[in-house]
Amino acid sequence: MLHNVTNYFFPPDFTGSNDEYRQARIIVNTSLLTSLFSLNYVLISWSMNYWPGVYSMLIDFVIVLVLPLFFKWKLLSYRMVGYAFIASSFSAVFFNCLATGAYYSPIMAWLVAYPIVGTFLLGRRGGIIFTVASLAGLMVLWWLESRQVVLTNFIVPDYQLLFSLNVTVGLMLIQLMIALVFYSINQHSLRLVAEKNQLLSERTGELQQSLDNLQKTQTQLIQAEKMASLGELTAGIAHEIQNPLNFVNNFSEVSVELIDELKEDLEQKLNGTTDNYLIEVLSDLTLNLQKITYHGKRADSIVKAMLEHSRLSTGEKQPIDLNALADEYFRLAYHGLRAKDKSFNAELITDFDEKLDKVEVVPQDIGRVLLNLFNNAFYATQQKRSQQGIGYQPLVRVSTCLKNGKVELRIKDNGTGIPTEIVNKIYQPFFTTKPTGEGTGLGLSLSYDIVTKGHNGEMAVQTEANQFTEMIVRLPIKN
Incomplete structure (x- = not known):
């Protein structure tokens, strides 16, 4: 008051x-x-x-x-x-x-x-x-x-005592009131100082948080720029590989046809007395060319996947074969790690449900999710191998099935696992367990947003520290 x-x-x-x-x-x-x-x-x-x-x-x-x-x-x-x-x-x-x-x-x-x-x-x-x-x-x-x-x-003498008492009491009250006012104002000032200090502390914390976010955003932008440059480089390399690869595939197919024609002509001209050795050589050449064609087409699919991955997402959903997409990125992630670490070997197990219907998704986005999950799985097994040495055999398993009206994809590894105390943080932006410079903390966060917000799906994790991690992605057949 x-x-x-x-x-x-x-x-x-x-x-x-x-x-x-x-x-x-x-x-x-x-x-x-x-x-x-x-x-x-x-x-x-x-x-x-x-x-x-x-x-x-x-x-x-x-x-x-x-x-x-x-x-x-x-x-x-x-x-x-x-x-x-x-x-x-x-x-x-x-x-x-x-x-x-x-x-x-x-x-x-x-x-x-x-x-x-x-x-x-x-x-x-x-x-x-x-x-x-x-x-x-x-x-x-x-x-x-x-x-x-x-x-x-x-x-007047009759009032002198009353006046004296009034003067004394008044003086004491005024001094008391001044002291109380001084104390009250001082306490109020102390409260104001405490409130200002608390506000300053909160503002300092907010500023520090903003600074941390800015630094993380800067790191994210640098990483995004690197990834964009890498995407452009990948697209350029893939285009350059595509041309000679087409020649290899086309000429190997044409060569197989020519050998078949040669075998028929020889049989006609020699009246069925064709040299067995010559026929055997031609058969071997046919088999070799068929293998060249097979692996050429395999390389062609990898190049196309690289081009697809490097291309910006259009956001348009289209029906795709999730089994084929998962298998493609599974091999791509493994060979990508093998290119960095020649000594790394892992057992790859696939268990795809062949009866799955096509799923309507944005292929580039789901491809990024799969590549990130596979990379994390291989990274965990690589880290555990460096810790345990020769007695440990890395293993990554990917499976698909139809469950409760949704396609369920599971990626399980026998790597380092995730400690219980941080399981709830793995989808937080910028949170990472990798050393500085090896991870941005955005992979799982972006993957979670793509699956849950972009495709109305679900993401879950089952893990045990130093034993295994299993990432589970559930997607509706149609969005």
Whole structure:
């Protein structure tokens, strides 16, 4: 309540340090409270027909009540309000000392208390100024008393005790109120400081988090740029390989046809007496060319997969054979790792449901999901092999089946597994268990978004630390 009243007398645009803010509130509060006591003395003096007290304290009441408004209107600074307040009250008290007994006046204690009030409100300088003023006032009263100057005591004897008690109690209450105001404002300032520190700490934490996110985003952009460049390079290489590969496939097929024709011509010309050795050689050539054709087509499918992977996603869904797509990326991921680490070998097991219907998906997006999951599986087995050595045999198994109206694809490895405490974090962006520089922490996060948000599917994981990890992808037949 007191703070709300004080806020009314504060300029809207008041600025200052915590100490200045606290001191200004102390001065305003004390001035307002003192105006109430001044009004009280006006009423008491009126009841005792003590007219000098009525006039002097009425003037003081008006001054100390109006001074906070001067601060609100910015006509006076809070320090000037403090000096004016103490000077007005000090003058009223000094006048009442002269009117009620001079050196023996019951209000004399107020004159002595003003250095304390000055120190409370204005600090050391105010305390020194009003200490000098109080000593000067006491010297004046002592000088008048020593010269036996006759001063009229306006207080009727019957009311002198009441007036003395009122003066004493009033002085104690005013000092108590000033002390309480000082304590209250100080506690309020401490709360404000604590709130500001807490807000600063929160803002610092937010800024640090923003900085971390910016750094991670920067890393992500660099990685994306690298991947884009790699995609362009892959597309260029694939296109270059495609041309000679087409020649190999075409000429091997044509060569097989030519050998078949040659065998028929030889049989006709030799009237069925063809040399067995010659027929055997031609058969071997046919078999070799068929193998060249088979592996050429295999290489052709890999090149097409590379081109498909490097191409930006169009976002268009189309029915695909998930078994063929999974098998293609399974081999691609394995041979990609083998290209980096010649010593790595793993047992590859496929268990595809041949009766699966085609699934409507975005091939490029699901291809990225599969490639990421396969790469993670091979990475886990590679890490475990480096830990356990010769006695460990890496194994990765991929299977598909139809379950509850959805195609379910499972990728299981016997690698390092995932610790229980971080299983719930694996889909979080930027979270990775790989060493710095080996992972961005975006693979599983993007895969999860592609499956769940892009295809209305599900992703799940079953794992046991240092034993196995099985990633499960469920996709609806039609979206």
